[in-house]
Amino acid sequence: MSHPESVARRMYDLVEPIGLIPYFADESDEALMALGLRNPWDAYFAGRAAPFGRSVPAEVIHAIFYNFAPGEVARHLPKVWELTTPEAALAARERGCVAGMRRILGDLADDPGVTRAGELLLKAATSAPVEGRALFAAVRTLPVPQEPVARLWHAATLLREHRGDGHTAALLTEGIGGTECHVLHALSVGIPANEFGRVWHLPAAQLAAVVDGMRDRGLIGTDDRLTDSGRATKERVEAMTDRLAEAPYNALSPSELENLAADLEPISAAIRAVIPW
Numbered sequence: 001m002s003h004p005e006s007v008a009r010r011m012y013d014l015v016e017p018i019g020l021i022p023y024f025a026d027e028s029d030e031a032l033m034a035l036g037l038r039n040p041w042d043a044y045f046a047g048r049a050a051p052f053g054r055s056v057p058a059e060v061i062h063a064i065f066y067n068f069a070p071g072e073v074a075r076h077l078p079k080v081w082e083l084t085t086p087e088a089a090l091a092a093r094e095r096g097c098v099a100g101m102r103r104i105l106g107d108l109a110d111d112p113g114v115t116r117a118g119e120l121l122l123k124a125a126t127s128a129p130v131e132g133r134a135l136f137a138a139v140r141t142l143p144v145p146q147e148p149v150a151r152l153w154h155a156a157t158l159l160r161e162h163r164g165d166g167h168t169a170a171l172l173t174e175g176i177g178g179t180e181c182h183v184l185h186a187l188s189v190g191i192p193a194n195e196f197g198r199v200w201h202l203p204a205a206q207l208a209a210v211v212d213g214m215r216d217r218g219l220i221g222t223d224d225r226l227t228d229s230g231r232a233t234k235e236r237v238e239a240m241t242d243r244l245a246e247a248p249y250n251a252l253s254p255s256e257l258e259n260l261a262a263d264l265e266p267i268s269a270a271i272r273a274v275i276p277w
Contacts, residue, residue: 007257008245012163014264015121017271018101018153019160022047022093024275025100031092035084042083045076047093050086051138054078064134066168067178069202090142098150105149105270113263115148120252120260121155125162127251133165152267159248166244170237175217179210181237184219187226188234197277 022028023044032043049061058074065073080089102109122144130137139161145151171181179199186196193211194200200207214220219230226234249257 006242007249008163008242010261011159011249011257012242012245014261014268015156015159017268017275018156018264020275021097021100021153021271024277025097025104027100027103028093028096031096031099032089035088035092037080037083042076042080045073046080046084046086046089049077050089050093051135051142053086054081066171067181067198069179069199069206094145094150094153097153098147101149101153101271104274105267108266108270109149111266114152114267117260117263117267118148118152118155120256120263121159122151123256124248124251124260125155125158128162128248132169133162136162136165159245162248163241163245167237167241169244170240173240174233174237176233176237177210179207180214183207183210183214184226184230184234184237187220187224188231192224 029040029043058077062073182199183193221227
């Protein structure tokens with residue numbers, strides 16, 4: 001069933017807060033670091049790369065994750081698998097995310113809307129084709145949790161990684177590299193590149209080289225702001241990302257989409273209220 005293109009953007013606004021739980025809820029990092037991991041970035045890479053198992057090289061994970069600077073993945077993989085196992089990391093991540101969601105949602109965590117939303121999100125997520133979407137396909141191989149909060153988080157994670165794989169395709173289509181995508185986003189929201197959370201830590205010369213390369217291509221002006229071409233590129237990336245994220249929701253009827261949105265709204269609002277950025 002076909003829906004207007006805006007469905008993907010509407011659902012992104014509702015699903016993304018749930019998908020972000022591993023990246024800001026302390027319980028997720030705490031559960032993973034209790035396995036013996038050294039720091040939150042160990043926890044990040046162990047939790048997110050675990051669906052691929054221990055044998056996939058860092059270079060492949062770097063390619064799939066796309067937006068990390070060269071060498072960042074290899075500082076953590078495969079070292080984390082000397083400290084724990086992918087299976088333990090997956091279990092800890094899920095356990096921590098459920099605990100974080102329950103803390104944030106309070107009594108809402110046991111509302112029937114959580115169960116209903118989880119079922120419909122899972123229906124959408126598991127309807128999408130996996131071709132060309134390596135991270136989404138890896139998460140699809142994992143068992144689906146039965147507990148309602150865990151099920152909702154798992155479904156949101158599937159859809160987040162599905163959209164992320166499509167976003168990578170959109171960036172590649174526009175010739176925007178992994179570090180460049182952070183610069184493009186930062187400048188699009190008025191943040192200087194050297195103050196943006198995902199790239200500010202890079203050596204100044206390395207980040208300057210990225211910015212200079214984008215300036216040479218006409219994406220950034222002499223004022224260090226996006227040019228008209230840069231803004232148009234960003235808009236095309238977002239529009240294509242939305243188009244590529246549409247497929248899962250074609251499995252839902254208009255009434256199911258409305259019911260899903262109604263159940264997700266209070267859940268997403270509660271989570272969005274505590275996201276620290």
